[in-house]
Amino acid sequence: MASRTRRHGAPKAARDGSRRPRLPLRLLLPVLVLVSLMAMLMLRGYVHSEILADHRVQPPAPTDRVPEEILEGGPVIDTRGGRTDSLSVPDHRLVLTFDDGPDPVWTPRVLDVLKKHDAHAVFFVTGTMASRYPDLVQRMVDEGHEIGLHTFNHPDLSFQSKERIDRELSQNQLAISGAAGIRTSLFRPPYSSFADAMDNKSWPVTEYIGSRGYLTVVNNTDSEDWKKPGVEEIIRRATPKDGKGAIVLMHDSGGDRHQTVQALDRFLPGLQKQGYEFTNLTEALGAPSAHSPVRGLDLWKGKAWIFLVQAAERITDLLVVGLAVIGSLVIGRFALMLVLSGAHARRVRRKGFRWGPPVTEPVSVLVPAYNEAKCIENTVRSLVASDHPIEVLVIDDGSSDGTARIVEAMGLPGVRVIRQLNAGKPAALNRGLANARHDIVVMMDGDTVFEPSTVRELVQPFGDPKVGAVAGNAKVGNKDTLIGAWQHIEYVMGFNLDRRMYDVLRCMPTIPGAVGAFRRSALQRVGGMSDDTLAEDTDITMALHRDGWRVVYAENARAWTEAPESVQQLWSQRYRWSYGTMQAIWKHRRALVERGPSGRFGRVGLPLVSLFMVLAPLLAPLIDIFLLYGLIFGPTEKTIVAWFGVLAIQAACAAYSFVLDRERLAPLVSLPLQQILYRQLMYVVLLQSWITALTGGRLRWQKLRRKGGVSAPPGMDAIPAQRSVGAMDGRRPVG
Template structure:
């Protein structure tokens, strides 16, 4: 019982010369809070209470012991646990035990807001009523010290409870079973405290952390105290009231609504946790598989051709006035001599044509001009005019190293090879966004290609640098405008035609990555939507039992679309758990914080980033051209960059569902010697 504190009143007089107090008179004195403790058991009586339950393991074990030894008890339950285990609460009541509330989520009540305080009480009572059809007037404050509060800042939450007509029930004997005590230590402490006259209300825990020692100590506590002549009684008997007054029945239409609502909330949390564990296990499985395949991979080698087949390098261009000149220049600097350059202007509206015509006197360069019809059409227009055996397709914003083309052409000595994927690096690492993309290219793209090369499961021969056997192109049906990622579409078609797709990491092209978030989102929207279209178009590859159908396309669907959609669920659960752990995890006289989300999920969640970091570190350290300092921005990439990719995936799926497609989006080009920039560091 509480009596409020009151302020005092006094008057003072000060000296005009010194400013010191010369006289004071008290009108009335301040009074502190006054707390009256009542309802103590008789000297030979003991009340056994449990906090933080119900728990499916520990509460069940406690109930079994109490039933076997015919001992009553009072359980102070958490609303969130009642919501999750309503049948267990009903069993407590049906077995004749009494129930009190212990808040909904076990916060430190003096450190939360007034509205949160009301939430904790309202929802804990509603959860209990919906589960048992009975309410309770008993309440025990989380983290309440034995003997009651000794500081005024811990009083106001108790005032709120008292104003609701609730009885605040304390405790006397509190073995700190949350500190890892053994069952023998817990039992010895309880018995000695009762015998020494420290009180007769015992507090144990049946929820929260590992409560096995508390459960194991219970039979010993009961038998020891009984042998000393103590009788176990109930709270209602010590207070001199009926059980029905302590736990009044509740009825009305709201009861059914609450029962349905709490059941739905509990099911939702269970499903979210199931999603979390599935994502974690699947993610770790993929990490292990990709890492193992990358390590097992043996680079494809082919016998020498003896002759150098003619190669046509196709450069489709649309409004590429800034980059086209350096792209053509880098190709002409190639150490592979038997090649021609075919520049296809796809209806550019800027100065692209004039920039490309700077090479009009170069015998190895020829031009094709057409109205704007899309990149796929520009590529097919060039392919239809070729008399070469190999076509190398290069984006106009890309520059190739001198040996890139020769490295790729070597593989076509093997007639089973239909295409060769080059290695793409970012050449304009000028800000954090481009640096994060550079790290992504080293890990998520090039490293994955090494893994899939081992099983002939490469999904994309990149448009920035890819070599194709012309006969394989024609057999597969050339590029197609049915998807936004014509390179992925054609790669799957060539693979399904029976050819092998290989990866040549020494064939390096340097590209210009988007420098702004807006440009990046535009690019990734097209990629995400186009890859989804390609996967759907080639879904029959699964029935053909080819690697791209059995492994690559399912992997893309799961980890390219489903995983990004569900990963925020895991992130949300971890934020909730981290909040409870960092903000609410206060250890006091009685127990520790009880989180809605198990704290072990935090440590499990860290396993996936740890695996991703291991891959990133390995990829960067084993990549001879990667800037090693890129690994330093990995934490920033995961926190900032990954959500941007999630947004792109979500936008792509919305576009796919609505039928609204994306155009051949273009990033603003800034130019510059990309290869030179890449070598600069």
């Protein structure tokens, strides 16, 4: 994992006013990945006749415009070059034809029977099947059989425009060229029958097909094997009378063809004994071969097409597996969260529950601040109103907006300001830790507001000597906007339920930077806050687990934080979180094999975090990709029902989490819109994080622009008016 020491602030180019043109790669690469996956699905749908397929069949039409010589002629119709010729197969010659293949199950069996009895046939293949099973097309050619076109998607051409007919022919040829390196001049229309079934709708199509250089082949002996009438009946219907030649229609695809294979194995030797020859069509007619080699650009186009189709097939198979995996992960996570979060709530809310002796000694509150002028006064005033004895250390990390001066001018008792050159949040926290006077240290963000009881509730778990850190209940303070409401749902439904679950499992992965408490001795044992990752809160939490400390969740230690209010800021924040989490997992990967007190986190916590916070979000876009696919290409009704079913489950889980967290249910009105818009944004952010991680890219720590919109929660006591700097507990701020 790539990591770097981070500094607050904008790049130098932005500070000095210059701007460098740059491509929005953070958006481009993830979107390209999602678009590529969707393109693969669409290609797969196209070659499976799920997209642009036309299954209409033209009813019989009048025949007065069809020439008599066609209606009364043979099964081979030649309209090339303006001709109107009808050809028949000579006596004692049989041309076996197989439609709709190749099929991966039945075509090899048909080919085996033909090879066994030294017989040849004509396979009229569709482009969809030839694209999916090119090896079978190559085998047909290698074993001396002829190939004919049967369109790409098997539509009734009587309904189609000339442009669609041309596309069906050219794409069918493209598939055959890529599969076997040949072109063919033979064509059989879908849903065709005998020559006397030609009518005013199909005849113009036949004429146009001839103008494109193709010989139209129908049949005059139909085995009707698709009806599965039984082996004996198939043989009877396929056998011509009085030694006449015939073109026999059979199928090697489109369903169960075991009767066709069995009938063929008896039909061939039986008629060979009667003097029949089973030859290719051009051999039977004494005509030049229907095949011609394809070379140059056309050959490479065909091979490229086959490659793309094969890639789409394999990628789609992987996506389906991924969809099953993400479905299992989502259901498993929901089940774990609901069961274990309920167990956590019952445990900590039962009458008489205590972590240990009440914690009443003073604590140090560290507030790292960089350009928090709009927020810092609300933050500090909320701390001074605490009902637990505290000292407040505001560590100004090289702010340029007067953050330190604002705090100093407030003149509040028990509040100190520590100044340092800009060095990043971990360095600021370590500086505050070195200056803290008490054994328990609370850490928070400079844009966060505490309730009067927050610190008291946060430190009570330290009554248990095994507890090394406590996660508080971070809440969105600016949830009156749509983006804020979506994040509010995410915080309550996701983060806090997660923390309850991980608390019960004793493998809490993250102490939120907005509200967390630590034993000073525990922090010192693991070396303090590290800048190895972009998620120092996750990093330190994992380090504490590996050192054998217990990390718990205090649901009543509420803190109100200012969530990003624009898509850009939200993107920057979540990108940092996602990438930082990956870095922390990679940094602490040895926990998987460690034993002793830290082994539980390695055996349970790290795998769960990797599954739920890294792998699951990576695969989660598959749900919406297949949803979009189903909405557009079907089955639309079932897709809509499934989506609303999943939404109902999510709504029920969200309502449960809101009730558990004692929140009003009104924000859940925006849940459907969150699932449609907000979740997709998070997908792209995570994909970007994966790309950054895999390519070894570097990421700057980005400062969010604050508006200072989170004020003290209702019911907080008013703070006395500002005092002089000299009144700060009789001490000057540390500089």
